[in-house]
Amino acid sequence: MQTPINRLGLADKENLLMSLMDIIHYLNKTGVITIQRMCKTCVYFSPGSDTTHHFCRLLNQKLFDKDLRIDCPEHVLVTN
Numbered sequence: 001m002q003t004p005i006n007r008l009g010l011a012d013k014e015n016l017l018m019s020l021m022d023i024i025h026y027l028n029k030t031g032v033i034t035i036q037r038m039c040k041t042c043v044y045f046s047p048g049s050d051t052t053h054h055f056c057r058l059l060n061q062k063l064f065d066k067d068l069r070i071d072c073p074e075h076v077l078v079t080n
């Protein structure tokens, strides 16, 4: 896996990361896996858009796609 990933450009690596996070998020939401410490399931997370960055309200900072975490020690699960 590492060799073909190393050959990707930066934009393709970021797209791959976002796609993997979407898959993990979906698998988590549907109960297939129990990983729960990723930004997308955190109360402090504000998702970005085409024109804005993601934001962590705990760290009070913008998060670029490459900064999104899948196992954050500060994570607090969204309950709704």
Ligand code: SF4
Residues within 6 Å of the ligand: 037, 038, 039, 040, 042, 043, 044, 045, 046, 055, 056, 057, 058, 059, 069, 072, 073, 074, 075, 076
């Ligand atoms: S606390 Fe951690 S998991 Fe939650 S939004 Fe901030 S960086 Fe992401």
